[in-house]
Amino acid sequence: AFDVGLTGKDWIIETDADVVEVSDLVYSKASMRPVRWVLAVPESSSIQTVKDLEGKHIATEVVNITKKYLAENNVNAHVEFSWGATEVKPPELADAIVEVTETGSSLRANKLRIVEVLLESNTKLIANRNSWNDPWKREKIENMAMLLQGAIHAQGKVGLKMNAPKDALDKIMAFIPGLRTPTVSNLADGKWVALEVIVDEQTVRSVIPDLKRAGAEGIFEYHINKLID
Known part of the structure; x- marks a missing residue:
């Protein structure tokens, strides 16, 4: 096992702990702020x-x-x-x-x-210095940090999938406030494509009706557990 703990900046200052600060995990009970x-x-x-x-x-x-x-x-x-x-x-x-x-x-x-x-x-992922200097343990700690950050980044985000006629693609794309350009895949019917994108959950109620009116079909929303940038 490797020595690693979840604690806050305040605990580190309060105890003057000699640890490696691996990652900031910025979240709290009512918001995603420190x-x-x-x-x-x-x-x-x-x-x-x-x-x-x-x-x-x-x-x-x-x-x-x-x-x-x-x-x-x-x-x-x-x-x-x-x-x-x-x-x-x-x-x-x-x-x-x-x-x-x-x-x-x-x-x-x-x-x-x-x-x-x-x-x-804010909460921090910290590690024992001896563990951090061990390459095998360090890789495991870094993997944990990546997954924890991914879980935080996924908060308030959802995925959207839909089918769309190619001739309406530009109109549909104008209504998608995604983190990146949507993934677009060709369907067996050459006149249609499938789109997938991650959006802010708070925008979904207004986005889905707009997408439907623009020509999208088979729209469905799904939750995501982790978002790794």
Whole structure:
């Protein structure tokens, strides 16, 4: 077995881990964007910048990241590790928190506002350096990275197949917002061709009726699990 793990940029910084960062895997629960580690305080708090945290109490899961950020800003504050439910700790148990957020909805629900963003983070595929230096293991890790990236790239994409009369091909092609020019194959009937293309799923509802009206037949949509560029 080779030593490989899935973790985030924040974990690497927090632990100062000596690992090989093989690949960025940018996705999150509600979107395909990185998440943010933010400094947040109660909406009614007088704290407006990191400088206002001098002598204050901060709760967070990323103690080292927070301490480094405070040091960079020449601020002395008490940083305490939070075992969970960090958003509910201000104002009674903490003056501020450093917490991860994607949309900010959880912070707003707990009547918190963002003061500053410490860093953006995303999942990373990492490898043990000894494993990475082994050619056989490195190839397996690179294969895994390729397949994981392919699964992420496939999100929100679908495939379309259809038959089309050759004399309507240009008209049909005008309605296809594909990643590349569609694959076109001749059918046994020389007057017809088969087309295949990958498109954004959100466009399919408008594209398929347009294709049908332009002369395409036998149109069908299918999901894809991986898309390797």
